[in-house]
Amino acid sequence: MSGYNKAGEAIAYARFSMGNYNATILYSLLDANDFNAGVSGSGNISTFSIQQMEKALNDYKQLYDNGNSLSESDFLMSDLKQILDFLQNCLEIANKEGSVKVFFG
Template sequence: MGHDISGYNKAGEEIAYARFSMGNYNATILYNLLDANKYYAGVSGSGDSSTFSIQQIEKALSASKQFYKNSDSLSESDFLTWDQKQIQNFIQNCLATAKIEGRVEVYFG
């Protein structure tokens, strides 16, 4: 069990991926940033997907920058740094696709 969150372009190709173990609370950070808490099912995602607009992904990116700016004291943890990087990469890859295609599909498994 765990959280496997994937971003897809219109062609159905995976363009972003983030993985969190079932006990990794940092998964909730990505759910929160995407305003997608309804897809959080405890030890994994709900198995559902949602379409996000450019604006929604830009909002998530902005919120992530603010969140991690305010969490500087926590960033000494290698675990947080790893998750911070995968969250940032996930959002940036989704944004790149959304800017080209107007939207991105995210699956919460």
């Protein structure tokens, strides 16, 4: 997945290897399960508002950023960090420009 500003510049990127089911976390947070095509995204682009990105980030924080030291695998923790970075970068652009585009590919 890639996030883009209005100028078409990539501002966020989340990459998951084939068979990595942690990608579904990001699809769920964005309420974008329709764009999940299994191994990769559907190839579609969707525009997300500030409110949608805020909700996704807030949902992430409630579910995964509870301050506890989890004994999760490094693999999961790395993916969660990548998801957090993606959401924060997309929200930053949405706050500046009113929305952000996400390519699901």
